[in-house]
Amino acid sequence: MSFPATSGAAALASSGHRGIGLSNTVHSELAACLPLPSLPVFCGASDQDLRLVDSPARLNRVDVLAQSAKIAELLRHTDVSYLNLRDEAKGVPYIYVEPLELHDEVLRCNPEAFEYSTAGHVKEQISGSAAVPEKRQSESSFPIQSQTQKDYNAIHSRQLDNFSTNDISSLSSKKLKVKKKGGDGISLAPDSAELQGTYIERFREFLEDLCNNAEFHSDDRDEAEWLPLPLTDLRLLVNEITSIREKKLLHLVPVEVLVRLLKVLDHQIHRAEGLSIEECDNSDSELVSSVLIALESIHAALAVMAHTDMPKQLYNEEIIERILEFSRRQIMDVMCACDPSYRALHRPSENTAFEVDDYEDNDAEFGSASKKRRTSKTSKLKKSASSRLSTAVNTILQKLCTVLGLLKDLLLIERLSDSCILQLVKTSITTFLVDNIQLLQLKAISLLSAIFYLYTQHRNYVIDEVVQLLWKLPYSKRALRSYHVREEEQRQIQMVTALLIQLIHCSANLPDALRMASNGNAVLEASVDVSYPIKCHEAATESCCLFWSRVLQRFASVKTHDASELKSIIENLVTDLLTTLNLPEYPASAPILEVLCVLLLQNAGPKSKDVSARSLAIDILGTIAARLKRDALVCSQENFWILQDLLSQDAAAQHHPKDTCCVCLGGRVENLFICHGCQRLFHADCLGIKEHEVSSRKWSCQTCICHKQLLVLQSCCNSQQKNDVKKNHDTDSEVSKQEIVQQLLLNYLQDVTSADDLHLFICWFYLCLWYKDDSNCQQKSSYYLARMKSKIIVRDSSTVSSILTRDSVKKITSALGQNSSFCRGFDKILHTLLASLRENSPVIRAKALKAVSIIVEADPEVLGDKRVQSAVEGRFCDSAISVREAALELVGRHIASHPGVGFKYFEKIAERIKDTGVSVRKRAIKIIRDMCTSNANFSGFTRACTEIISRVSDDEASIQVF
Ligand SMILES: [Zn+2]
Ligand SMILES: [Zn+2]
Structure with a gap:
């Protein structure tokens, strides 16, 4: 890997093992979201979270250092004022924790590499930044960051006197200072208010010009008429809006201007209503451009509406409905254009108007529908797409992805009518019927998840639609695994399974206050009822239950010749769920499988008279139990140092070796260093850190840092409680080994940046699972909540886990999984399978024997x-x-x-x-x-x-x- 100074964005995407949302986004989409000279923080990038590589240590590799001359050269030609390298930041690199051989090397090549001569003019320019990242808007901007800092300091001075940050981690406290400094450096200068004013004023003028161009006042009528706006103007508009959103100024723009803008945009959409790219075989460019104009208008309108803190009068139901309807039709058109078999099914003749409702009726007659599905594939279709049209289709597809993304943001801001929601659900679900539109499907997953989270009354409806989708998926596409499992190369699951998992993540009713809390105090104040997390877990179980009982009902009612097809659908789902089981980002897989097992255990018993149902149950239970056994075996043989204490819980005693590195349990005896917390010995490279980071300071290992972090959280929560209610029971400041390991996982999840708030749902899901199993949870519900956003409350937590490798985190997740009720269910499954060995039917006995034998295969003991x-x-x-x-x-x-x-x-x-x-x-x-x-x-x-x-x-x- 050469040092990616010129193509930082692409490199981040490809090396990108950081982002929870990265591996499933198309690179081109991502690239636009990164500031162009995406340099590491110490080179001046404004955002701490935007790092080129996981570990700063990697920057010191020889091959990277070899590029320093090029970097220096690059910087010579770069106006580094864009990088927010202000005077006060100059001293930063030397106290920054990252090892800076690269920095020194660059300076050697060009001593002025990081100097800047002329003041940048980017801030004054209204349309300077063309592709302003859409994704980063939701991330905290600097004012919030410094607010958080204040909160932290406040908490710090109030109650953490004995836990100064230096104490928690001397390593990261430096980082903290740097961050603060950097924060000041990039926050708006004193004249910012003035600057803001001009900025908004320019934006307002721009909007008014645009609206004036679109309105045409003729003499003979009072009302204005509407002219089409050129596509280039609309694209410029989108850029302007994105840019002002990025600066968090959009809500300051006078509302009447925005209302007028939305009206103009609405008319642009209205003009293209009823147009379909499907109808223009001779690539009618005017039609295509009308559609593109409408979509660009939708993009602009949603960009305005999906911004936080906007005035209520912007949300005109009529406009929203038009947007939804137009987008729906375009999605259908794009799907037909992308997949001829879908087109044949849904547009048998060119002139039939398409109705969404037409797929509702094959609900009843599954058999015939599936037959229709298969025969229709063979029918030849005329090739509709000239290359010009396919370019247009591609552009429209890209736009629709953006639109779905913005619609999801809109949902979190404005409550939409039920009919809008139902339509959105239908449209989003339909996207799964076609291949080659993965990005659109991913957006649909995220949109559906948001609906599932926000509109609890529609959960049954969504689940029903998902189950319907399972039957409707064309046979050939059933086992198509096009969803890339995060961070796992080579592992793919079906889109529909990914959807199911995500829905369950969102079903655990993450408290709104907690989701939005962006500073320490807000997290601590977002208290919930002590039984709330338990209810949340129940809600998730209920959703799983609903899903599987619908699926199994269908299995029970179906005719035998469809039963095998159904069986393979279920087996495919189980395979996917086992693929994601015990991976850090998929906590829902275990409960989904658990619920299936519980239902099958009931059906597999003598209660079910149907032989095929019993044999299905035995097959699936055997597969699942074998996997549980195998995982248990692997975990018990694991001697990963962080998990040592967890496994030998009884003897809190020092099981770790006295005179050797506890990571590699041997190796060289020299260069060992000691953790001041637990007295364990380590090699620096066994932990993946630099020796000089350790030697000079009082160093603590990851578990000890995490331990201290949890103590801090506890004391925060206790004092908060005392303020609220006069609860004076002295909660013993005990942090169990298990909590520490759990927290390492939570920190990791908080650490991986996510464009949407998905990681919050995942963390919350874990907490609900653990809460259920914690007998002392009643006393510390607010502590549980705080653990989810520990990174905000105790600022240095991020460094704790960022040292952990992906592999370590997987081991941790897997070990924690062993304590789940799902894994504890192994005995019950085995018992049922053994009982089935005595069944009357020899078929069932043979099945059961086969199931037992694959378990034995996993562990002959x-x-x-x-x-x-x-x-x-x-x-x-x-x-x-x-x-x-x-x-x-x-x-x-x-x-x-x-x-x-x-x-x-x-x-x-x-x-x-x-x-x-x-x-x-x-x-x-x-x-x-x-x-x-x-x-x-x-x-x-x-x-x-x-x-x-x-x-x-x-x-x-x-x-x-x-
Ligand atoms: Zn070692
Ligand atoms: Zn330690």
């Missing part, structure tokens, strides 16, 4: 379990030969690898030597022979030989061969 042994040995005497043979095979397969376990079965296997089935006799003899050969000291050796010899006279020739 399972065979040693008394219950398993008696159940499996019971199958040695099964009435069906095939089952007897399969049971023997199950044990036989693991004789070599786990002889100890196998010998427990010796007695019963020996009996099988006299079995009436030839294949069974054969297998039994083979197993006993394997036992003898794999272990010379086998106590049953003599007996085994006798048994085998007794068969020499077997009437079956093939057995004598042994």
Whole structure:
């Protein structure tokens, strides 16, 4: 990797293992969201969170350093005044925590690299920045940041006297200072009010000019007429709005000007109503441009409306409805243009007007609908797209993605009418029926999640639509896994599963106050009822329950020939959920699977008369249980240092080695350094940090820092409580090992920047899960809340986890997952499967045996379990030969690898030597022979030989061969 000074944005995207929202966004979309010279903070970038690489240490690699001359050269030609390098920031690099070999190297090449000579004029220019990041608008701007800083200081001086920041982490306190300094440097100068005024005034003039151009006052009529605006003007308008949004000034623009603007835009949309790019085969450029004008107008209108703190009179229902309707039609058109089979299904003849409602009726007749679906594919379609049209389609598609994104923002601001919401749901769900529009689908997922979160009364409706979607997905596209699992290369799941997971994340009713709290005090004041998190967990469970019971109902009612199709739908979902199980960003996967298991355990029992339902249940339960067993095995063998304490919880004692690095448990004995909190020893490189960061200071390891952070949070919450209510019980300041590990995960999630607030929902979801299992939770509900935004309250938390690698966080998530009620359900599943071994139907018995065998495959020690042994040995005497043979095979397969376990079965296997089935006799003899050969000291050796010899006279020739 060469140092990406020139293409910083692209490099961030590709190396981008930071952002929770990154890996599923198209790079071109992302690039526009980054300030162009995207340099690391120490080079002057204004935003602390915009870093080129995860760890500053990587900047010191030889190949990066080799680029310093180029960087210096680049900086020579760059007006660095854009980078907010002010005088007061000059001293920054040297006290900044990041190792600065690169910085020094650049300075060596050009001592003036970071100087600036002329004052920048960007601030005064109204349309200087063309592609102003749409995404960054929601992120806190500097005034908020300094506000947070104040809050922090306030809390700090009030109650944290014994936990000065230096104490928490000397390492990060420096960072804190830098941040503060940087913050001052980039906050608006004293003359900012004046500057703001001019800025707004210019914007207002620009809007008025634009409106004047669009309104045409003819003499013979009182009312104005409307002229179409050129596309270039509208694009300019969008840029202007984006830029003023970015500066957080939009709400200061006089409301009447904005109302007039919206009216003008509305007319631009109105002009294009009813137009469809589908109808212009000869690439009617006028039609295309009308559509583009309307979409650009929608973009502008939504950009205004979806901004926070805007006056209420902007939200005209009629305009919103027009926007929704127009966008819906364009989405349908784009889908038809992108996928001929979809087009054939929904537009059988060119002239039929399309109605959304037409797909509601195949609800009832699933079979015929699916037939229609398959036959229609073969019909040949004329190629509608000239290359010019396809360019237009692409442009429209991009625009629609933006529009859906803004609609989601709008939802969080303004409550829309029920009919609007239902229409949005339908439109968004429809996008999943077509391939190659992944970005639009991702936007739809986020929009649907917002609806699910905000409009609880429509949750059932959304779930119903999702279930309907499952049946409607074209067969060929069912197993199409086009959603890239975050941060995991090579792992993909179906879009519809991603949608389901996201909906469940949003179903846990994250408190609004907590979602919006942007400073420490707001978080601490956002208290909730002690039972609230439990209710939230219940809400999530309810949504899972609703989803699966709808799916299983369908399974129960469907005719047999569709049953296999349905079964594969369910299995695909389970596969996806297992793919995401115990990954940091997908806490919902476990409860979704858990609910499915609970429902299947009920159905799998003797209650369900239907054999196919029982066998489906056994198959799925077996798959899930095998995975749980495998994870448990992996976790128990794990000796990751952070998890050591968690696993050996009883002895809070020092299990860690006294004289060696506790990460690698060995290696060199020199260069070890000690944590002042827990006295553990570490190698610097084992933790991925620089030695000089550690040696000079009083250093604490990640867990100790996290421990202190939690103590600070507790004391914050306790004093807050005392202020509110006179609760004087001295909450013991105990922080459990588990809480520390949990917090490492939460910090990691807070750390990864997310364009939308998705990580908040994820953190909240985790907290609700943990809260349910915490017996002492009642006393510390506000503490739970505070943990979610610990980063805001205790400012230095971010550095704690940023050192953790993705791999470590996955181990942590997985270990925490072992304590979940889902994992604890393993025994219950195994028990049910063992019970199914005694079923009357041989088909079911065989299924159950297969399910048990894949669990055994995951961990052969399972065979040693008394219950398993008696159940499996019971199958040695099964009435069906095939089952007897399969049971023997199950044990036989693991004789070599786990002889100890196998010998427990010796007695019963020996009996099988006299079995009436030839294949069974054969297998039994083979197993006993394997036992003898794999272990010379086998106590049953003599007996085994006798048994085998007794068969020499077997009437079956093939057995004598042994
Ligand atoms: Zn080590
Ligand atoms: Zn420590």
